[in-house]
Amino acid sequence: MSLNANGAGPDSVEADLDLVAIGEPMVEFNQRDPASPSFLMGHGGDTSNCAIAAARAGARVGYLTRLGWDMFGDQFVELWRREGVDCSAVGRDEKAPTGIYFVTHGPDGHAFTYYRRHSAASLMSPEWLPMGYIHRARLLYVSGISFAISESACDTMLAAIDTARLAGREIALDTNLRLGLWSLPRARAILAEAARMANILRPSIDDARLLTGLENPDAIADHYLRLGARIVALTLGSAGALIATGQHRVRLEPHAVACVDATGAGDTFGGAFLAAHLRGADPFTAGRFANAAAALATRDFGAVAPMPRRREIEAYLDGQP
Numbered sequence: 001m002s003l004n005a006n007g008a009g010p011d012s013v014e015a016d017l018d019l020v021a022i023g024e025p026m027v028e029f030n031q032r033d034p035a036s037p038s039f040l041m042g043h044g045g046d047t048s049n050c051a052i053a054a055a056r057a058g059a060r061v062g063y064l065t066r067l068g069w070d071m072f073g074d075q076f077v078e079l080w081r082r083e084g085v086d087c088s089a090v091g092r093d094e095k096a097p098t099g100i101y102f103v104t105h106g107p108d109g110h111a112f113t114y115y116r117r118h119s120a121a122s123l124m125s126p127e128w129l130p131m132g133y134i135h136r137a138r139l140l141y142v143s144g145i146s147f148a149i150s151e152s153a154c155d156t157m158l159a160a161i162d163t164a165r166l167a168g169r170e171i172a173l174d175t176n177l178r179l180g181l182w183s184l185p186r187a188r189a190i191l192a193e194a195a196r197m198a199n200i201l202r203p204s205i206d207d208a209r210l211l212t213g214l215e216n217p218d219a220i221a222d223h224y225l226r227l228g229a230r231i232v233a234l235t236l237g238s239a240g241a242l243i244a245t246g247q248h249r250v251r252l253e254p255h256a257v258a259c260v261d262a263t264g265a266g267d268t269f270g271g272a273f274l275a276a277h278l279r280g281a282d283p284f285t286a287g288r289f290a291n292a293a294a295a296l297a298t299r300d301f302g303a304v305a306p307m308p309r310r311r312e313i314e315a316y317l318d319g320q321p
């Protein structure tokens, strides 16, 4: 079942949302202390993270997914309502569960363990897609993870992109490569196709190296600009970010914050970047805002809980030299 799903054409629908994100949310169990058997419960899933980060950064945001008819599904609906993320077109599935994942921490950073196979979101299909809802937003946000979780979810993402393109909406793609979900050759082929259709691209340097075979951040930015993106926001992990357009590029230095858990930092960058972009900031100003937001989001455990709000990000930037 999906609520308020309609297939009305773009001309009859006013864009009353800035962005709509589509993908899979997952309940998160985060191990704060490797010596302890207890896990902190939270909420993750890259596109839901991005939607919440964008809403906290000041955008009008909608989210599309399918949830189980379970306690975790109810929690997500409550979370999005609390965060001001419109979830009126979210579908629920009586037979399939909401996905979950575990975050553990080691010397190489965090690692994810998924329990998401046959989840409600992985059963998304183009027949379900509420196209009229996509028309309501100026920009569609998709992520590589959603192409990887199942064949029908992959088809749904391609249909969502087509819908947004035909309606003249912007498309933003986060590569979010998760090789536990699909093979590198498959990811390369499908994400290159998706990147061709994206106006704004946010690859991480690790993803981009694997996907393009290139090493150098400038060469990676050139590659994606050549594919057709207008803006490439390449995040460089603890080395900051590179924002590139056809005309200009700026390297953003990292912010020195005490990092506790980087889960969701990339999604926070994406959400904050898009919120700033959609209120008219140029890509470099949006990049500075996002770079600060992502750093602030690493100061505590969990993908969502430590995400900063617009005022906090601006106050932090005001205090920077």
Ligand SMILES: O=C(O)C(=O)C[C@H](O)[C@H](O)COP(=O)(O)O
Pocket (backbone or CB within 6 Å): 043, 044, 045, 046, 047, 049, 101, 112, 145, 176, 178, 262, 263, 264, 265, 266, 267, 268, 303
């Ligand atoms: O892996 C998945 O499928 C998830 O959605 C789990 C996490 O919530 C995001 O992956 C976090 O993404 P980052 O912002 O790159 O840390």
